[in-house]
Amino acid sequence: MQNTKKQGVLLVNLGTPDAPTAPAVKRFLSQFLHDKRVVDMTRWLWCPLLHGIILPIRSPKVAKLYQTVWMEEGSPLLVYAKRQADKLKQQIDMPVELGMTYGNPSLKVGLEKLLESGVEDVIVLPLYPQYSSTTTAAVSDGLTKAYQSIPVMPSYRLVRDYHDHPTYIKALAESVRRSWQDKGQGDYLLCSYHGIPKRYADNGDIYPQHCEATTELLRLELGLTKEQVGMTYQSRFGREEWLQPYTDKTLEQLPSKGVKKLDIITPAFSSDCLETLEEISEQCCELFIEHGGDVFNFIPCLNDDELHIQMMIEIINES
Structure with missing residues (x-):
C-alpha cells in the first residue's frame, strides 16, 4: 500500500558546543557524558567524577582546541550539517530538518519543525555509517524522550546504518x-x-x-x-x-x-x-x-560532497 502521509527527513549528528568557550563546551560535554549509552558507569561513581574533576579540567582545554578549528559560520560539524541539509532540500520533494543528539538544534526542535510543516511520517537518518549503541542507539533514546512532549507523534523509521551502502x-x-x-x-x-x-x-x-x-x-x-x-x-x-x-x-x-x-x-x-x-x-x-x-x-570527510548527498537521497528513497 502506498504511503499517503506527508514525509519529512530528520538528519541527525552527534552535536557540538554553541561556542568555542569553556562554559559552552562544559554544557555540551555534560550532556554528552551524562548519557548512559556513552558512559555506562554507575551514576553515583560517575557523576561526582564528571562534575568534580573531568568537566572543570577538560572544558577549558577542549575549548582551546575548538578555537583552532572554528569556522566563520560556526562549529565545523554544524556548518557542514547545515550545508548537507540545504543541498538535500534542493534535491528531494520533502521537508528536511537537523537534529543533534546533544546540543543545538536538538532532536526535539528538529521534530517540531517537521511537524509544523505538516509532516506525519519521519525518516530519521543518523549520519553514523557504522552502527554503535553509543551513537545510533542514543539517537533512538533521544527520539523517545522528545516524543514524550509531543501530543501526536508521527510515524517514523530510523536508518540503523549504511556501512556497506x-x-x-x-x-x-x-x-x-x-x-x-x-x-x-x-x-x-x-x-x-x-x-x-x-x-x-x-x-x-x-x-x-x-x-x-x-x-x-x-x-x-x-x-x-x-x-x-x-x-x-x-x-x-x-x-x-x-x-x-x-x-x-x-x-x-x-x-x-x-x-x-x-x-x-x-x-x-x-x-x-x-x-x-x-x-x-x-x-x-x-x-x-x-x-x-x-x-x-x-x-577530508564527505561533508556536502555531491556523492554524499546522492547517497542520502538513495537511503531516504529506500526507507
Whole structure:
C-alpha cells in the first residue's frame, strides 16, 4: 500500500558546543557524558567524577582546541550539517530538518519543525555509517524522550546504518582518488574510526564488524591489496581498554615499517569536526612526522560532497 502521509527527513549528528568557550563546551560535554549509552558507569561513581574533576579540567582545554578549528559560520560539524541539509532540500520533494543528539538544534526542535510543516511520517537518518549503541542507539533514546512532549507523534523509521551502502563506499573511494590526483598516492591508506571501549564490543556491539566491512569494501573499490590498507581507532578517553589498534600508536610505528607517505581517511565521520580537523589533521600529522614519516595526507570527510548527498537521497528513497 502506498504511503499517503506527508514525509519529512530528520538528519541527525552527534552535536557540538554553541561556542568555542569553556562554559559552552562544559554544557555540551555534560550532556554528552551524562548519557548512559556513552558512559555506562554507575551514576553515583560517575557523576561526582564528571562534575568534580573531568568537566572543570577538560572544558577549558577542549575549548582551546575548538578555537583552532572554528569556522566563520560556526562549529565545523554544524556548518557542514547545515550545508548537507540545504543541498538535500534542493534535491528531494520533502521537508528536511537537523537534529543533534546533544546540543543545538536538538532532536526535539528538529521534530517540531517537521511537524509544523505538516509532516506525519519521519525518516530519521543518523549520519553514523557504522552502527554503535553509543551513537545510533542514543539517537533512538533521544527520539523517545522528545516524543514524550509531543501530543501526536508521527510515524517514523530510523536508518540503523549504511556501512556497506554502495554509494557510500563509492563516495569514500572518490574522495581518496581526488586526494591521489591532487597530492599523489601514498604508500599506505589508513582508515581511522572513532573508538569505543572494548567492553562494549565484547558485550555485543557490532561496531567493529561494521568498521571492518567498510574498510574491506573501500579496499576492493580502490583496487588495493590488503597490505596497502589498514584500520585503526582514535579518540579514546580514560584508562579503560578501547578497540585496537589505536591510531596514534599505529602512526608511531608505520614509518619504521617503510611507510613514509601516508593517506589517512576517517570513514566513521560524515562531517569534519574537532576529531578530524584537530586530532587527525594536526596532532596525528605531527606524531607521524616526529616518528620518521615524510608526507601525511589527510583526506577530508564527505561533508556536502555531491556523492554524499546522492547517497542520502538513495537511503531516504529506500526507507
